[in-house]
Amino acid sequence: MRQFGELKGQDLIQLLNTLATEGALTAPGVIHKLQATHPMGAQNSLFIRENVFIHAASTDYKFSLSSALGKRGFIDKNQLQEMKDIRKAEQPTPSLARLLLRHKLIDEANLKAVINHLDEVLAYEIMMWKTCDFKLIPVEHNPEDFSTYFAGELEAERLLDVTEFAADADKNLPVLMLMREKLSNPNMILKRLREADPAELSDPQNHVYQAVNNRNSLRDILLLSDLGYFETYTALFQLLSWETIGMGSLETPRYAKKAPEPMVSRPAATPRPTPAATATRSEAPVVPSSASDERSFLRRARGADLFQVLSALIKGGKRSGKLRVENQKSVIHSDLMLHEGNLVHASSTMYSQRFGDLLVHKGLITVEDLQDALETQKEQKGKHLGEILVAEKLIQAEIIPQLVYHQIECVLYELLSWADAKFFFEESATPLQQEFVVFADYEIVDGRLIQREGSSEPKGRDVLGDADKNLAILLMIKEKMPNPSAVVKRTEQEPVSELSEEQKQVIALVNGQHSINDLLVLSDLDYFATYTALFQIFSSGLIEIQKEAPASALAAPASTPLSRPKPPMTPSVASSVSSSPMPSPVARPEPLKSPVGAASTAVGGSDATQYEQLRKLLGEDLLRALMQFPARQAPALRKGLEALVEMGLSAR
Numbered sequence: 237m238r239q240f241g242e243l244k245g246q247d248l249i250q251l252l253n254t255l256a257t258e259g260a261l262t263a264p265g266v267i268h269k270l271q272a273t274h275p276m277g278a279q280n281s282l283f284i285r286e287n288v289f290i291h292a293a294s295t296d297y298k299f300s301l302s303s304a305l306g307k308r309g310f311i312d313k314n315q316l317q318e319m320k321d322i323r324k325a326e327q328p329t330p331s332l333a334r335l336l337l338r339h340k341l342i343d344e345a346n347l348k349a350v351i352n353h354l355d356e357v358l359a360y361e362i363m364m365w366k367t368c369d370f371k372l373i374p375v376e377h378n379p380e381d382f383s384t385y386f387a388g389e390l391e392a393e394r395l396l397d398v399t400e401f402a403a404d405a406d407k408n409l410p411v412l413m414l415m416r417e418k419l420s421n422p423n424m425i426l427k428r429l430r431e432a433d434p435a436e437l438s439d440p441q442n443h444v445y446q447a448v449n450n451r452n453s454l455r456d457i458l459l460l461s462d463l464g465y466f467e468t469y470t471a472l473f474q475l476l477s478w479e480t481i482g483m484g485s486l487e488t489p490r491y492a493k494k495a496p497e498p499m500v501s502r503p504a505a506t507p508r509p510t511p512a513a514t515a516t517r518s519e520a521p522v523v524p525s526s527a528s529d530e531r532s533f534l535r536r537a538r539g540a541d542l543f544q545v546l547s548a549l550i551k552g553g554k555r556s557g558k559l560r561v562e563n564q565k566s567v568i569h570s571d572l573m574l575h576e577g578n579l580v581h582a583s584s585t586m587y588s589q590r591f592g593d594l595l596v597h598k599g600l601i602t603v604e605d606l607q608d609a610l611e612t613q614k615e616q617k618g619k620h621l622g623e624i625l626v627a628e629k630l631i632q633a634e635i636i637p638q639l640v641y642h643q644i645e646c647v648l649y650e651l652l653s654w655a656d657a658k659f660f661f662e663e664s665a666t667p668l669q670q671e672f673v674v675f676a677d678y679e680i681v682d683g684r685l686i687q688r689e690g691s692s693e694p695k696g697r698d699v700l701g702d703a704d705k706n707l708a709i710l711l712m713i714k715e716k717m718p719n720p721s722a723v724v725k726r727t728e729q730e731p732v733s734e735l736s737e738e739q740k741q742v743i744a745l746v747n748g749q750h751s752i753n754d755l756l757v758l759s760d761l762d763y764f765a766t767y768t769a770l771f772q773i774f775s776s777g778l779i780e781i782q783k784e785a786p787a788s789a790l791a792a793p794a795s796t797p798l799s800r801p802k803p804p805m806t807p808s809v810a811s812s813v814s815s816s817p818m819p820s821p822v823a824r825p826e827p828l829k830s831p832v833g834a835a836s837t838a839v840g841g842s843d844a845t846q847y848e849q850l851r852k853l854l855g856e857d858l859l860r861a862l863m864q865f866p867a868r869q870a871p872a873l874r875k876g877l878e879a880l881v882e883m884g885l886s887a888r
Contacts, residue, residue: 238372245272245365246409250732252402255372261287261398267376267385272362273369280362282355283375283385288395290351291385292358297455299358301332301386304350307460310342329383333390345394351386352396353465357458359401360465363409364416403733408466410775411768414712415473422455425484426472432480436684438705444471448481470709477708478683531662536564539654540707543685543700546676549661550577551688558664564656570647575666577691578673579700581640582647586720586753592621594639597757601630638760640672641697645763646756648699652707653714674699706764713771720752722781724770729777742769746779 240251251270255261261268261284270282274296283291293299305311311319319335333351336342362368382388387395427450434442440463447457454472461468475481534545539561549559555577562569573581583590592606601609609624616624622636651657675694678685678701685704687694725748735743738761745755752770759766773779 237374240370240372242367242369245363245368246413248272248359248362248370249402249406249409251370252398253733256287256399256402260372266374267379267388269373269375271371271373272365273371274365275367280358282359282362284398285388286392287398288392289355289359289398289401290387290390290395292355294358294361299354299459301351301354304354304459305336305342308350308462310346310350311336315341323383328381331382331385331387331389333387334382344390348387348390348394349462351390353461354386354459355396356401356465360405360412361422363405364413364422399733403736404466406731406733406776407736407739407772410772411709411713412466412469414716415469415709418712419454419469419473419476422458423453425450425453426457426481427484429479429482432684433686436681436686437475437480438471440467440471441475444468445475445480448475450484474705474708480684531560531660534659534661536656536658539563539651539657541657542648542652542659543678543704544680545659546572546574546579546700547679547685547688549574550677551679554661556663556666558662560660560662561651561654562658562660563654564658565654570651572647573664573667574676575670575673577675577677578695579644579676580667580670580673582644584647584650586647586650591639591643594643594757595625595631598639600635601625605630637672641674641699642762644674645699645703648703649707649710649763649767650720650753652703653711672696676700702764710764710767713767717752717767717771717774717781719781720756723749723751724755724774724779724781727777727780731776731778735773736769738765738769739773742766743773743778752781 243251255270264286267283267285267290270284272280272282274280278294278296280296281293282289283293302311302316306313306316319332319339319341322335323329323332330338333347336347337344379388426448428445428448432445437445443463444457444461447460452460457472458465458468463471472481476483534549535541537545542561545559549555554574556575557573559572559574560569561572568584568586570582570584570586572579592601592610595601596603596606605625609621609628609630612624612628613619613621622631622640625631626633626636673696675687675696675698677688677691679688680686685701724746726743726746741761742755742759745758750758755770756763756766761769770779774781
């Protein structure tokens with residue numbers, strides 16, 4: 237027996253990787269029990285043979301293969317009783333799994349899927365414990381009686397591999413822990429708050445919703461689900477965030493051992509981060525301040541109320557125009573272009589994120605290429621920049637939709653996270669880009685985005701629908717990584733398990749100079765996948781976020797494109813990125829000492845001493861806010877500063 241002492245539950249990942257690397261779990265015929273003991277006395281045990289899980293056991297709650305198969309409808313009570321009678325009559329006692337296969341009551345693929353799910357659930361449950369005591373105990377060598385093991389007599393093929401599970405758990409655990417904090421006690425009974433239309437839910441959400449019946453606890457649903465543990469938890473969290481389901485009473489553990497876990501009162505409802513904070517919320521009308529104004533003030537609200545604003549605008553007949561959203565916490569704003577009820581363009585002063593700049597920052601074209609194309613665009617009015625670049629064979633046509641949607645996503649998700657924003661609407665010229673659209677003709681029903689009855693057939697990517705699903709999780713991640721302008725750098729820590737393809741792509745962009753926003757722009761993954769991968773590798777200690785936030789490395793295009801560790805990828809090949817050695821840690825850049833990019837133009841000088849004086853006068857926060865202004869707005873900004881100085885002098 238090996239004793240590892242008291243560790244965090246999440247240290248199970250590193251422990252499994254260490255044991256697998258040592259070869260301690262691969263001895264032929266030997267079954268090892270990895271036992272985790274909670275401080276309150278509960279014990280969860282994972283049984284491993286030749287590097288695969290074959291059984292799991294818990295003293296905390298009912299956990300059996302027969303119960304799981306019965307509740308999933310694979311066997312009925314009569315069949316189960318028949319199998320029990322046969323087991324009593326045969327010697328040595330066969331396992332239930334072997335009998336089910338012999339009598340063809342279930343096929344091997346389904347049986348192993350259920351067994352793998354039970355093992356996965358218990359392993360994740362261990363990782364939710366704050367502390368526990370780990371022991372590795374050799375149980376038997378070539379045992380004759382497998383009757384107590386789920387998969388004792390089954391071949392290892394298609395059973396849950398220890399190292400593969402550890403890799404998936406390492407990727408999922410950071411986000412899972414955030415959701416667990418919100419969902420609290422897993423013994424809480426879940427209840428339906430409203431009847432949901434299956435058409436408005438994804439397949440995983442529908443599957444989980446059907447298991448909510450005012451009797452099953454969160455833990456029961458995790459056991460019954462045909463989905464993976466993480467997928468089930470995510471679907472449950474989304475349904476709770478939308479208030480489609482809610483927490484009921486606290487279930488008393490029926491199989492508690494020693495001291496039961498203390499009773500916990502029902503947690504206070506967490507304000508949902510999506511547009512509908514309550515199930516009774518309806519679409520408030522958007523009333524322009526004046527019908528004659530070019531720019532009409534709509535309302536002041538959270539950024540997440542964008543869904544309501546868009547819905548009310550389109551419902552009110554304003555299907556084309558520009559929706560401006562101004563952040564009331566900093567000097568930035570975003571513009572969303574609507575055309576015939578679809579979102580076709582998005583821009584923000586937070587990013588140097590026009591389509592051409594995005595191509596330069598991603599290293600797809602040079603600044604000179606962009607300038608030449610812009611000159612051509614002036615001569616060929618009405619032609620989109622992407623069309624010109626394709627015609628000149630500078631980019632491939634399939635890159636255009638990828639970048640258009642990526643551009644919209646970056647602006648949209650950032651806007652949705654704003655705590656305080658003002659919304660304005662104005663009529664505007666017809667946008668050049670109308671081919672790649674985001675469907676926006678939704679109405680809000682019970683806090684969910686539902687396609688408006690009678691609206692045209694949705695086209696393009698459902699960015700708004702995806703944002704509605706992902707926002708609750710994204711806002712939790714942003715609480716842990718709150719400053720998008722902060723620079724990200726590598727640490728000297730090495731990964732304890734193989735990184736996912738998404739994590740490899742994101743960490744390859746980390747060079748000690750790019751901020752979180754820069755990485756979101758440069759990534760070939762979508763916004764949510766990039767942010768999630770960043771949070772995962774941040775939680776694993778592979779990267780750190782500097783407290784200081786120097787000016788963005790992408791503040792203005794350089795004369796040559798930024799070098800990238802990998803060539804640009806289209807979605808069709810993004811999943812097949814080969815594993816490459818990760819770059820060595822980069823030294824932390826020096827703190828900002830002189831004006832950079834647009835900020836130096838805005839404040840009128842490049843001398844470091846003058847800059848330091850400005851920093852003392854204005855303060856670090858205000859000066860960094862000024863840096864967010866694009867260079868093209870510097871003259872107007874300077875005039876504004878001069879007017880303020882003049883007002884101050886005249887007031888003396």
